[in-house]
Amino acid sequence: MPDLNLTIEPVMATLFGGVFALLLVASSIGFVLSKRVTSEGGIATVANLNQRIKAWWLMIAIFAVAFVFGKGVTVVLFALTSFFVLREFLSITPTRAEDHTATIAAFYLFIPLQYWLIYSDWQSLFSILIPVWAFLLLPLLAVLKGETTDFLARSAKIQWGMMLGVYCISHAPALLLLDIPGYSDNFLLLFFLITVVQLSDVLQYVFGKLFGKHKVAPRVSPAKTWEGLIGGGFSAAAIGAALFWITPFAPWEAALLALTIVLAGFAGGLVLSAVKRSLGAKDWGTMIEGHGGALDRMDSVSFSAPVFFHLVNYFFVL
């Protein structure tokens, strides 16, 4: 269903109005803080906060464009996201020159194919393209070069990048191809997922900065605290529950799903932080000012999108 209607539906207008208002409040708070805070550490924190808010405006603007222009543009934007995430992942994950053909196939064959399958509603192949076909083809392309040094590690690195950056993230736009009886606003499901997962990130950060004392995993991710997780996580879940009216879920179902999204997102942040540290890096890249790289923002999405997709697919699709 290629739809190119450029009208903004009233629900969508309300939702984006809400997000807009929220960011306006955040920007005002950031501005006031930048005038008030004088301690050295405080200034750095506020500067980082303001950079994050600025990047948020940009991301929301991109999202608004996607929602207005429909499925095609949304799919292309997520494909680009996967492109940048995979690029970041492979850039700091050492492979060898002999992996070039496999890398080329990953970027130029499997990313477009995976997102084309979403666009063309081919759900069965979408589900197995990367876990089966890429999994088998990519090491074959590498082995043809005849280099066995670190072969298992190199193949695993590329497959991990594909799974996280392409397969997992593509489950967010794949929400558009779910056939839910009596419900056709699948864009709102995508809005629900992204809003809950990103608000959870922001609120965990804010609660962590304000009340954070007890670290969840000091060696893996020193910034994650129990206070941040519980305060930010429950707030995000509550906002998700309050958004039940845009979803096919009952309020309690929306609350449970939002909580699941929060927990999966937290798990994604934790696991990718460990991957990052095992590579000796702090941020995945420098693409987004104040946010590190694209993968620093998408780590939670890469875990929560497939979990949310499959729960909805199992319980709500006939």
Place this chain on the structure above:
Amino acid sequence: MIAKLVGEALFAAARFLVGGQARWRGCEPATTQRIYFANHASHMDTIIMCGALPGYLRTTTHPVAAADYWGSGPVQRFVALKVLNAVLVERGGAKDPLAPLREVLEQGESLIIFPEGTRRAESLPGAFKAGLYHLAKDFPEAELVPVYLTNLARAYPKGAILPAPISSAAHFGAPIQLEDSEDKAAFLARAQASIIALSGEELPGENA
């Protein structure tokens, strides 16, 4: 005019695909005469090196490029000579291959050279050929700036048709000089080590 537009398009495409930001670690961009010497892994190296320099240095900084590749067709020739301001050299020819390089240096302009003479599949540079030593000896006033190019062996290795989108960066180190008592082998080994040292300073995550 066309050359300038092609250049901007080329540098933009290279930035989108393989990044290639400059990291000035041991020196700052300057108009003083310099010989930048870098490790060599791909045909993109020349484009990345030119793109990493600020625009005002590009017209007076000439990459040295192999004539058998960059002079092989009208497109390559146009890009090499008009866009990148390259100096083409014949490899393995009978003539003195350094003659066109000396000409550039005699005019007070700068060079980008790849002293290994050929592309390697490894991320660290191999043994240097003698060219850098002869130039250093004949032009002692030129600053010799080591440059470490990251990831290009993976992004666009020898024999590949398409570059892969793996981010690279150009790390510019502190200039070195030929010492009075230093012989050829010792100098070339030290020059090679100065690039390897830059690879050691490189932190994962900073090359994106």
